[in-house]
Amino acid sequence: MLPAMTCWELMNRIHAVLGERHRDAMYEGIITGRDDDTVSGILVTGEPSVYAIHHAIATGKNCILCNDHPFYLFGEYLAVGLADALADDPVVKAKRQLIEDHHLLIIRLASLWDTARPKWFSSALARQLGWQPEPQQAGDQWTSAYCNVAATTLSELARSVSARLQAKALRIVGDPNQPVSRVAVIHGFAYPTLVLSRALQDPAVDCIITGGTPEVDHCTTYIRDAITAGRRISLVQIGYEVSDYPGVEEVAEWLRGVLPGMPIDVQPRPAELCWIPSTEGSK
Numbered sequence: 322m323l324p325a326m327t328c329w330e331l332m333n334r335i336h337a338v339l340g341e342r343h344r345d346a347m348y349e350g351i352i353t354g355r356d357d358d359t360v361s362g363i364l365v366t367g368e369p370s371v372y373a374i375h376h377a378i379a380t381g382k383n384c385i386l387c388n389d390h391p392f393y394l395f396g397e398y399l400a401v402g403l404a405d406a407l408a409d410d411p412v413v414k415a416k417r418q419l420i421e422d423h424h425l426l427i428i429r430l431a432s433l434w435d436t437a438r439p440k441w442f443s444s445a446l447a448r449q450l451g452w453q454p455e456p457q458q459a460g461d462q463w464t465s466a467y468c469n470v471a472a473t474t475l476s477e478l479a480r481s482v483s484a485r486l487q488a489k490a491l492r493i494v495g496d497p498n499q500p501v502s503r504v505a506v507i508h509g510f511a512y513p514t515l516v517l518s519r520a521l522q523d524p525a526v527d528c529i530i531t532g533g534t535p536e537v538d539h540c541t542t543y544i545r546d547a548i549t550a551g552r553r554i555s556l557v558q559i560g561y562e563v564s565d566y567p568g569v570e571e572v573a574e575w576l577r578g579v580l581p582g583m584p585i586d587v588q589p590r591p592a593e594l595c596w597i598p599s600t601e602g603s604k
Contacts, residue, residue, distance in 0.1 A: 326583070328384070328426050329356040331363075335430070338579050341437035343430070348394045354426035360384045363580075365573040366588035367565035369427055371416055373588045377425065380586055384426040386572070388434070388442075388509070388565060391416065391427050434572070440466050442508035442568030446530075449567035450485055454506070465520050466506045475499045475528060475555045482530065487590065488563045494544050495555025499527065507531040508564045514543045521547065521554065528555045532564030566590055 326334070328351060336342045343350055362382035366373040369391040377385055389395075392413055394403055407413045420427065434441055443466040444454040452468035470478070476497035483491055504527075505520035511531040517540060520529050534540035534556070544556045573587045 326360050326580075327356065328354055328358045328360055328428070331360050331384070331580075332428070334579065335433075339433070339437040341433065343433045346432045348390050349429050349432050352391060352427045352429050353420050354384075354424070358383075358424075358426055360426065360583070362584035362586070363576065364586050364588060365569050365576065367562055367569050369429075370591070371419065372591055374416070374419055374423075374425065376586075376588055378423050380584075382584065382586055383424060384428065386428050386430060386576075388429070388431045388569075390429055391420065434568075435464060436462075439464050441571065442565060443506045445567040445571040446508050446564055447504075447506040450482060450506070450530075452504070452506075463516070463519055464507055464509075465516070467523060467526070468504050468506060470502060470504055472500060472502045475501055475557075478504075478528065479557055482557060482559060486559060486563050486566075488559045490560055492558040493555065494541055495528075495548060499553060499555055501528045501555070504528045504530055508568060510534070510561055511540060514540050517543055517556075521552065527553050528557065530557045530559060532561040533558050562591060 332343065332351070360383065362377075362380070363384045363386055364373065364377040364380070364382040366385060366387050368389045369385050369387040373385065373387075374391075377383070392404070392407065439462045440454065440457050443464050447454040447466045447468050452470055454466035454468050473481075474497065475493065475495050478501050479491055479493055479497075482488065503523070503525045505523065507516060507520065507529065509532045511517055511529070511534045513535075517529060517534070520526055529544070536542075541556065544554060547554050570587055573585055576583075576585050
């Protein structure tokens with residue numbers, strides 16, 4: 322017999338086990354559905370895409386736990402005016418209708434994971450890559466996970482990362498022949514430049530691996546400037562969703578222990594977009 326649990330009870334159970342409550346934040350918490358709706362099954366995903374929604378429906382899961390917002394709203398400062406601008410957008414309207422038609426609960430827990438377990442997703446990514454992340458230091462709330470790796474080159478490291486993660490659209494900043502032996506792993510979106518600057522405070526770090534960084538706010542320029550100034554450093558961007566997927570898998574496994582008897586599934590790894598590979602150097 323399945324455990325009887327409402328959406329509100331689910332949230333309280335997660336809070337109790339994590340030892341941290343969900344702080345009030347715009348575009349976080351219960352996004353669709355009501356507190357008293359019954360949870361009959363959970364799909365864990367990074368991005369609550371239509372692909373993920375279809376999988377939840379097909380497998381009988383009426384609740385989606387996710388990192389991102391179903392209607393493309395990242396946060397208070399990066400989504401100013403976006404909700405109003407997208408109110409009549411046909412993609413948003415069709416997606417909202419699909420969610421309503423199937424009475425789906427969608428709960429976004431991004432800030433909760435990053436507050437209660439700030440290195441969880443980055444460490445999961447490091448473990449997927451075959452590395453052992455260092456233990457978190459007391460008071461360290463940054464998401465970067467640090468790993469000593471077998472001596473290699475940037476080019477060899479990138480090939481290994483691509484193979485392990487089935488990532489076909491890596492972007493690299495740095496000398497392909499640069500030696501690498503210590504890596505900072507940052508899941509998701511390394512934004513702003515402050516996150517990269519924090520990783521470089523470890524003088525031994527010679528490579529940063531992350532999901533992606535923005536061009537507009539000079540994150541990749543920051544790394545290029547560091548190289549030009551004499552720092553032996555490189556940056557490998559593997560793709561946002563690809564970088565979060567190992568953490569999604571670990572969260573799902575954790576939830577199975579927290580919610581025994583509750584049907585819990587993980588969104589299958591999505592097919593990745595792929596660009597035509599360049600024949601030029603990657604520096």
